[in-house]
Every structure is written in C-alpha cells, then in structure tokens.
Amino acid sequence: MSEARKDPAEADDGQCDSGIESLRSLRSLPEPGPATPGDAKEDAEGERAYSAYDSVSLTEPLPLPGVPEPEHPGPCSPLPPTGPLSAQQLEALTYISEDGDTLVHLAVIHEAPDVLLCCLALLPQEVLDIQNNLYQTALHLAVHLDQPGAVRALVLKGASLALQDRHGDTALHVACQRQHLACAHCLLEGQPEPGRRPAHPQDLQLQNWQGLACLHIATLQRNQPLMELLLQNGADIDVQEGTSGKTALHLAVETQERGLVQFLLQAGAQVDARMLNGCTPLHLAAGRGLGSISSTLCQAGADALLLNVEDETPQDLAEDPLTVLPFDDLKISGKPLLCAD
Known part of the structure; x- marks a missing residue:
C-alpha cells in the first residue's frame, strides 16, 4: 500500500x-x-x-x-x-x-x-x-493487517520471507513489531509446497535499517512468547544490534523487566556480553540503579569488575556498590548481608 x-x-x-x-x-x-x-x-x-x-x-x-x-x-x-x-x-x-x-x-x-x-x-x-x-510485498501487508490465513497461503505458494520494505523490515520484523504471534508462527513454521520454494531462505539474524534483528524487537516489545518462538526456530540469543552492539540481554535490562532478564539467562544468554563500548548488562543495570536486576545478573555469574572503554566497572557505576558485589557470604554482626531485591 x-x-x-x-x-x-x-x-x-x-x-x-x-x-x-x-x-x-x-x-x-x-x-x-x-x-x-x-x-x-x-x-x-x-x-x-x-x-x-x-x-x-x-x-x-x-x-x-x-x-x-x-x-x-x-x-x-x-x-x-x-x-x-x-x-x-x-x-x-x-x-x-x-x-x-x-x-x-x-x-x-x-x-x-x-x-x-x-x-x-x-x-x-x-x-x-x-x-x-x-517496498511492501503482499506478505508484509498480510502480517501488518494480522491475517494469518493469508500469510499461510502466501508462504505455501513460496512468497519470499527475506524481502525488506523501506524500513528494512521483513514480514517477520513486522510481526514482531506489531506482536502478531499467529502470523509469526505461520512465517516460521509454514512450508512452501513442492516447486514453490523461495530463492532466499529466512535469516533470523537479519537487521532492519535501525540495526535490529527480530529478537531485539520482540525483547523491546516485552513479548516473551514471541521471544521463545524465535529462539525455538534458531534465532541467535547473543546477536548484537547494529548501532551499539547490544544483545537481547542488554535490551531486557533497559526495559527494566526482571522477568525477561531471568528468561534470557535461563535460555543461555551470555551474562557478560559486551557492547561496542565494552559495557556488559551489569554495567547498564548498575548505572540505572536497578538493584533487583543487578542482583539477578550477579547471581548468574556476572563479573562486577569488568572494565568498559572508559575504564569503569559496574561497581563504579552503582549507586549502592553492595548491589553488585559478587559475594554471598558477607556478614554483619553474624547475619548474612543480602543484596537488595
């Protein structure tokens, strides 16, 4: 259109x-x-x-x-x-x-x-x-308008899953942006009929013009079912977005959704993944004063002493250094010291 x-x-x-x-x-x-x-x-x-x-x-x-x-x-x-x-x-x-x-x-x-x-x-x-x-195909429009039946029919006839619109979005990018889970299922799991296979296979790591892969978009949308679907179909959990090198775990920290952070860690996300400036997810959590998420990252093994390009550690950035201390055996007056939650 x-x-x-x-x-x-x-x-x-x-x-x-x-x-x-x-x-x-x-x-x-x-x-x-x-x-x-x-x-x-x-x-x-x-x-x-x-x-x-x-x-x-x-x-x-x-x-x-x-x-x-x-x-x-x-x-x-x-x-x-x-x-x-x-x-x-x-x-x-x-x-x-x-x-x-x-x-x-x-x-x-x-x-x-x-x-x-x-x-x-x-x-x-x-x-x-x-x-x-x-630069929209009929498949882009079917996803945009949330018509899983039309998406399924187009995929069956071999419509390309790799073509990008004027924003660099494939049909799957659009499904993630608009959170149309049924359409995403059709795009990821539908198979073309014999003799109708598209020339280019779907690339789940493909970035749009903003540097975002589909997993990044689903994370920013805080849509865990969509994230699960992408990971089950081969999305790279540690793929970096193209502007600053953030992974889905970095973006989950920025959404301040502890549940998403826990989900990605349990799914195998690299806890100390580096951005282009050397910051880890713990740098972001500590710098934003997110004590609960900082504790979750530390419990998953995040290194509080890693340096970014500014020679800053997460501990340097924390408002309360106790939230990023990687110790669970500190005691005061015989009582264990617990990180803020």
Missing part, C-alpha cells in the same frame, strides 16, 4: 493507502460512490491501513473469461484454471496500480480471501514478490 497521489519522497511514514482507483479498467470493479466515514479503517496506532474507496466488489471472486465459477463456492475456495491464461487474462491479473499495488496486494488490503486464493492459483510465483512503492 502506498500513499495515494503523493510522491514517495513526500509520503508520511504512517500512511498506507491503496491505488484502487487505478484498477477501474477491470470490468469487475465498479465506479466508487462517495466515501463514507466507515470506509477508512484505522489500526491501533492510527495508521491508515485500508483504502477509503468503495471496493466491496473485491469481497467476491474475480470473474475471469474462460474460467467457470463453481456452483457453490466455499468461503475460501480458489477458482481452478481450466487451461492456460490468455494474454488479456494475464494482463488483468498482473495489473499494477500507480501506487505499485498488484491485485494480490489489494486482495489482502480489502480482506478478500477468495480473490487472493484465485490469484495464488493462477499467477506465477514471481508475481507474489512484487513490492509496491513502499
């Missing part, structure tokens, strides 16, 4: 309009009536993700010359081809709007599963990976 009537360079980051107007040449699409307030749907963040044009015809399968309609089509029944497509049919199915949207994009945008399945049955695999003016 791309911004209608705007130069891509002038487009607002959050705007997502389709180019449905340019598809009126298809006989199945009627001229739209006046737009109503209900035509434009907004997502949870206020970003327009649907066209404001009247496109109710897309809720029915697209009639194609030479392809008979079934007597009682099911809600998700693709129209089977009876033979090779004519040049006119292929041109209609592969039409690209002025905003770069194909009929596959539009079927996803307008939540028309019958049209989508018809396109998937008739079109070559390469068409599924066409990117619109925002």
Whole structure:
C-alpha cells in the first residue's frame, strides 16, 4: 500500500493507502460512490491501513473469461484454471496500480480471501514478490493487517520471507513489531509446497535499517512468547544490534523487566556480553540503579569488575556498590548481608 497521489519522497511514514482507483479498467470493479466515514479503517496506532474507496466488489471472486465459477463456492475456495491464461487474462491479473499495488496486494488490503486464493492459483510465483512503492510485498501487508490465513497461503505458494520494505523490515520484523504471534508462527513454521520454494531462505539474524534483528524487537516489545518462538526456530540469543552492539540481554535490562532478564539467562544468554563500548548488562543495570536486576545478573555469574572503554566497572557505576558485589557470604554482626531485591 502506498500513499495515494503523493510522491514517495513526500509520503508520511504512517500512511498506507491503496491505488484502487487505478484498477477501474477491470470490468469487475465498479465506479466508487462517495466515501463514507466507515470506509477508512484505522489500526491501533492510527495508521491508515485500508483504502477509503468503495471496493466491496473485491469481497467476491474475480470473474475471469474462460474460467467457470463453481456452483457453490466455499468461503475460501480458489477458482481452478481450466487451461492456460490468455494474454488479456494475464494482463488483468498482473495489473499494477500507480501506487505499485498488484491485485494480490489489494486482495489482502480489502480482506478478500477468495480473490487472493484465485490469484495464488493462477499467477506465477514471481508475481507474489512484487513490492509496491513502499517496498511492501503482499506478505508484509498480510502480517501488518494480522491475517494469518493469508500469510499461510502466501508462504505455501513460496512468497519470499527475506524481502525488506523501506524500513528494512521483513514480514517477520513486522510481526514482531506489531506482536502478531499467529502470523509469526505461520512465517516460521509454514512450508512452501513442492516447486514453490523461495530463492532466499529466512535469516533470523537479519537487521532492519535501525540495526535490529527480530529478537531485539520482540525483547523491546516485552513479548516473551514471541521471544521463545524465535529462539525455538534458531534465532541467535547473543546477536548484537547494529548501532551499539547490544544483545537481547542488554535490551531486557533497559526495559527494566526482571522477568525477561531471568528468561534470557535461563535460555543461555551470555551474562557478560559486551557492547561496542565494552559495557556488559551489569554495567547498564548498575548505572540505572536497578538493584533487583543487578542482583539477578550477579547471581548468574556476572563479573562486577569488568572494565568498559572508559575504564569503569559496574561497581563504579552503582549507586549502592553492595548491589553488585559478587559475594554471598558477607556478614554483619553474624547475619548474612543480602543484596537488595
């Protein structure tokens, strides 16, 4: 989806309009009536993700010359081809709007599963990976709009999992950002049918233009089920983000979620992983005065005396040095001294 009537360079980051107007040449699409307030749907963040044009015809399968309609089509029944497509049919199915949207994009945008399945049955695999003016594929849009059924169908037909949009996000990055767990399951566990395998496999360590891999995004979203899913499917728990070299454990400390820190440590995260400036997760916890998380890291074996590039130890940065002392046998008046929790 791309911004209608705007130069891509002038487009607002959050705007997502389709180019449905340019598809009126298809006989199945009627001229739209006046737009109503209900035509434009907004997502949870206020970003327009649907066209404001009247496109109710897309809720029915697209009639194609030479392809008979079934007597009682099911809600998700693709129209089977009876033979090779004519040049006119292929041109209609592969039409690209002025905003770069194909009929596959539009079927996803307008939540028309019958049209989508018809396109998937008739079109070559390469068409599924066409990117619109925002470099979004239909798979990006299906994840953005939380349509796991469409995601599953696209993955089955071999849609690329590796293509990146204008922010450098793959479809899985989008699933992590929007916390669409069902879509993430389809992306990670779905398998293409024979002869439809995409050219490039999914890389769970791939970074977007902000330097974030999917595990980093899921951690920043404090979404432990999504983190578990990524790790189960091969995400590197100690992969560093591209700007400062933080690992997921560093980011978990910055979220101040002790449960996430404990989860990552139990999953095998390196407790003394270094950022580019030499800081460990304990440096970050101590410098922020997070006594409870500092204690958790120390109990997991964090070294309170490691130096960063400024020759500072976590103990130097701590407001209360007792929270990062790696000792559990200190006593005062015969009573054990416990770190703050």
